Amino acid sequence: MFFDHFNYWIFVILLMIGLYTVMSRSNLIKKMIGLSIFQIAVFLFYISLGKIEDGTAPILLEGDGVIYSNPLPHVLILTAIVVGVATTALGLALIVRIKESFGTIDEDEILLQEEDK
Amino acid sequence: MSALFSQAPVLAILIPLMGAPISAVFRGPVLPWALATILSAASFWLSIDLLIHVNTHGPISYELGGWPPPWGIEYVVDPLSAFVMLIISGISTAVLFYARESILNEVAASRLGMFFGAYLLALAGMMGITITGDAFNIFVFLEITSLSSYVLISMGEKTDKRALTAAFQYLIMGTIGATFILIGVGLLYAMTGTLNIADIASQFDRISGTTPLRAAVAFLLVGIAIKLAMFPFHIWLPNGYTYAPSIITAFFAGTATKVSVYLLIRFIYTVFGADFSFGEFPLTSMLLPLGIAAFLSMSVVAIFQDNLKRLLAYSSVAQLGYMTVGIALASEAGLVAGIVHMFNHAIVKTGLFLSVGAMFFVAGSTYIKDLAGIGQRMPITSFGFVLGGLALIGVPLTPGFISKWYLVQAALERGDFVGYGLVIAMLISSLFAVIYIWRVVEIMYFRPAPEGTARKEAPLSLVVPCWIVILASFYFGIETSLNIGFAESAASFLMGGAK
DSSP states (O other), rough: TOOOOOOOHHHHHHHHHHHHHHOOOOHHHHHHHHHHHHHHHHHHHHHHHHOTTBBBOSSSSSSSOBOOOOOEEEEEEEEHHHHHHHOOOOOOHHHHHHHHHHSBBHHHHHHHHHHHH | OOOTTTTHHHHHHHHHHHHHHHHHOSSSSSSSHHHHHHHHHHHHHHHHHHHHHHHHOOOEEEGGGGGGGGSEEEEOOOOHHHHHHHHHHHHHHHHHHHHHHHHHSSSSSGHHHHHHHHHHHHHHHHHHHHHBOBBBHHHHHHHHHHHHHHHHHGGHHHOOOOHHHHHHHHHHHHHHHHHHHHHHHHHHHHHHHBBBBHHHHTTTHHHHHHHHHHHHHHHHHHHHHHHOOGGOOOOOHHHHHHOOHHHHHHHHHHHHHHHHHHHIIIIIIIOOOIIIIIIIIHHHHHHHHHHHHHHHHHHHHHHHHSBHHHHHHHHHHHOOOOOOHHHHHEEEEEOOOOOOHHHHHHHHHHHHHHHHHHHHHHHSSSGGGGGTTHHHHSSSHHHHHHHHHHHTTTTTTTTTHHHHHHHHHHHHHHHHHHHHHHHHHHHHHHHHHHHHHHHHHHHHHHHHOOTOOOOOOOOOOHHHHHHHHHHHHHHHHOOHHHHHHHHHHHHHHHHHTTT
């Protein structure tokens, strides 16, 4: 059961680890790391969708009866990877600005400062 | 002309999308703003054309790059998407006419090129979500919109540094929501082998009993609910709306959540089909309590806010509850009420936030205590706020009344205790709306102004667009044939397509 769908289980476990990190950590950088793990888990899911057993890379090869992996999910996930990179970059840029304005990247301390205002 | 018009579906997206990088290299306070306004108006004009065309000739399918669906990406303009596109581009254009002086006050002039670039990207993304007929494209456009809206909200940091943390919080929530949608789309692809929405819908009956499909529906609904700020997932919205620059709050209040409502309708009625959504999957008993909880609890929370922008933000979450309830009623009347309220609330809330923006321009604060006596200091703007507030409550002759009237009728159509309970809940929540609007009006008109403040009205470039939006909302409250007509044709199209 577990090893039949090994990659899908890894996807689920990574997804949970990422989500838990986002929710449980108060350090904003660690939150971003959790968010990245969360997104990367989905990449793994899409790549698993496209993989066919004994299939090769989807490029033109000599001869008949060559089995290819499905290229479409791989192409889709390339887009999602770009989106993930952009999100991480924007999140880290925001953290830099937060550090400049608040002097800390700890969520609890930021909340304290916001309440004082 | 006709050759150009045949490209209209893609042009409506391309114009703001291509304008964004051009705007980003422009410098100075006027050029980027002028460019954004012209391009947004062009998109608006194309949307009007598309809506008229769709209502006379039926839906348009546009094949990108000449690849026929389901292999190529398809843009579909049907009555619902054309109507939502009209709302988005119309609100965006009205807000931009207002933007020039207001934004100079809140964002450094050297950043305006980038600012309006991000604004155009957000506009392009939202238009793209509504028009695309491809499930993966929805995710891509959603991320274009989201990434640019995080940037736009964080731009409010010049007046309040909490804009940065609000943007960060929105980034976390928004990314989780969008990733859930991505997982849902992936599961749908795994079950059907296609990403084209019409194609998925046509294969839906074949796969409707399977477990991955149920997981897909759950992921999609939770993802959209986060983006929509549906009741328990709304925590990002009040902060984001409060600390963003005035025009961005007005823009997002009118468009961003409406696009998510559109997505909810699109998935429930077109992709899943009404039979599956409300028969096999108990959506009514899931969405209805959440919607009722939203408009009851959030109206109460709004009463106790000390910041006017935050008060209106909580009221937005409450109004989104009405739209959810309309969709959850699973009848054509309910759907019409939901779509009409989407239109009416977009225009009313934009008008309200624009008048609050004008007050911020003069008074420098949106805290209600700082706005004491502003009714005497800024009579024209304040009166606009009062009219908008009446529309929010749902006084007759206002658009708010029209949508509540339709919602009550749809609820009574059920003829059971749930329907009657819903009507009573709506009545109570309208009373709460009277309280929170009256509380603001009372402070604005019957409290003395702080010492040393002179009578000073906001500049005309702020007051005129604000009043145009307010008057337009009253026009749509009295002459209802336009908004209700389009909503009815969209709803009957969706119900017909769901067979």
